[in-house]
Amino acid sequence: MNPAHSKDIRVLKSLGWILLILVLIVTICFCAKIRREERLKPGAKWVAKGKPTPSTCPVCGVETTSGAADRRPIAIMIENLVSIRPQIGLDKACVIFEALTEGGITRLLAVYVHEDAEEIGPVRSARPYYVALARGFNAIYAHCGGSKRGMEAIKQWGICDLDQFAYPKAYWRVRGIKAPHNLFTSTSRIRETAERVGFAKGVGYRGFKFKSEAPLKNHPQSQNIVINFSSQAYKVEYHYHKDSNSYLRFNGGRSHIDRETKNQLQPKNVVILYCPTGMYDPQCLNIQIIGSGSCLVFRDGTVVRGTWEKAEPGTQLVIEDEQGVEIPLNRGQTWVEIVKPDTPVGVRPPQAS
Ligand SMILES: [Zn+2]
Numbered sequence: 162m163n164p165a166h167s168k169d170i171r172v173l174k175s176l177g178w179i180l181l182i183l184v185l186i187v188t189i190c191f192c193a194k195i196r197r198e199e200r201l202k203p204g205a206k207w208v209a210k211g212k213p214t215p216s217t218c219p220v221c222g223v224e225t226t227s228g229a230a231d232r233r234p235i236a237i238m239i240e241n242l243v244s245i246r247p248q249i250g251l252d253k254a255c256v257i258f259e260a261l262t263e264g265g266i267t268r269l270l271a272v273y274v275h276e277d278a279e280e281i282g283p284v285r286s287a288r289p290y291y292v293a294l295a296r297g298f299n300a301i302y303a304h305c306g307g308s309k310r311g312m313e314a315i316k317q318w319g320i321c322d323l324d325q326f327a328y329p330k331a332y333w334r335v336r337g338i339k340a341p342h343n344l345f346t347s348t349s350r351i352r353e354t355a356e357r358v359g360f361a362k363g364v365g366y367r368g369f370k371f372k373s374e375a376p377l378k379n380h381p382q383s384q385n386i387v388i389n390f391s392s393q394a395y396k397v398e399y400h401y402h403k404d405s406n407s408y409l410r411f412n413g414g415r416s417h418i419d420r421e422t423k424n425q426l427q428p429k430n431v432v433i434l435y436c437p438t439g440m441y442d443p444q445c446l447n448i449q450i451i452g453s454g455s456c457l458v459f460r461d462g463t464v465v466r467g468t469w470e471k472a473e474p475g476t477q478l479v480i481e482d483e484q485g486v487e488i489p490l491n492r493g494q495t496w497v498e499i500v501k502p503d504t505p506v507g508v509r510p511p512q513a514s
Pocket residue numbers: 218219220221222223254255274275276
């Protein structure tokens with residue numbers, strides 16, 4: 162072969178390799194840039210292939226988009242007086258806490274992350290233990306005023322607060338329903354107001370641990386839970402439904418339904434927290450949600466005994482089994498029932514001792 166021709170081929174080969182390496186470097190840099198931009202936008206959807214990135218809601222474990230899973234939790238105080246039931250929008254919450262307020266009535270704290278609700282309420286006032294639970298999720302807190310201790314807790318613990326008295330446009334009142342039971346809101350109203358105020362959209366918090374559901378052949382025929390908070394009107398029951406592997410909720414002896422859909426509330430998990438309870442003063446309960454205690458976790462028609470712990474307002478509630486391992490929940494809505502250590506909780510069939 163002509164030496165000059167051979168040299169030309171070697172030069173061409175070298176140029177080819179250099180060109181290939183340059184193309185590879187440009188491709189890697191371009192991909193890294195897209196990923197970096199994606200990370201910098203909390204809640205942004207992955208749009209490179211026109212599809213949102215699948216993700217898991219940290220609070221209820223449901224498969225959703227990263228845009229929905231990365232949203233900041235919203236925690237809303239909801240009334241549970243027997244005369245105002247059924248409420249609206251509870252079925253869209255990821256987790257709902259129920260606890261006594263005063264005079265034997267209960268109130269609810271509903272936490273929303275991945276799902277939107279066009280109407281939620283009636284919205285009522287704050288108490289310190291709900292404020293602590295909301296702070297544990299780094300949530301935007303929606304309520305209408307509060308007890309003296311509740312309002313102090315909001316200031317002291319640095320809550321991103323959307324009190325109706327300060328932000329009336331985040332709520333509306335419904336004609337034909339007597340005040341104060343006529344106050345309602347929506348996830349979009351709360352998120353829009355939070356954005357206008359300048360609260361961060363994406364925040365860090367722990368979330369819960371999840372597992373796969375037990376297979377149908379392992380579901381027991383029945384499991385009933387009865388919680389006697391105070392009077393018959395506030396008695397709570399959950400009846401396990403084998404086929405759906407969930408717990409149908411009853412309150413005051415009636416199916417607890419959603420006002421709009423008429424569907425019965427049907428969580429996948431029910432957690433009982435035994436919580437030391439005293440009085441700040443004759444008008445205000447002191448439910449000690451900062452601390453630890455025993456708990457029962459119901460899912461798959463079975464019960465797991467364990468302990469709960471919440472070290473401080475800014476840390477989330479954690480539930481662990483008797484070996485100190487976090488108890489995983491089934492994916493879907495969870496109701497957490499906060500009861501006094503001596504509150505009667507009945508389970509049928511009886512729990513194994
Ligand atoms: Zn969720």
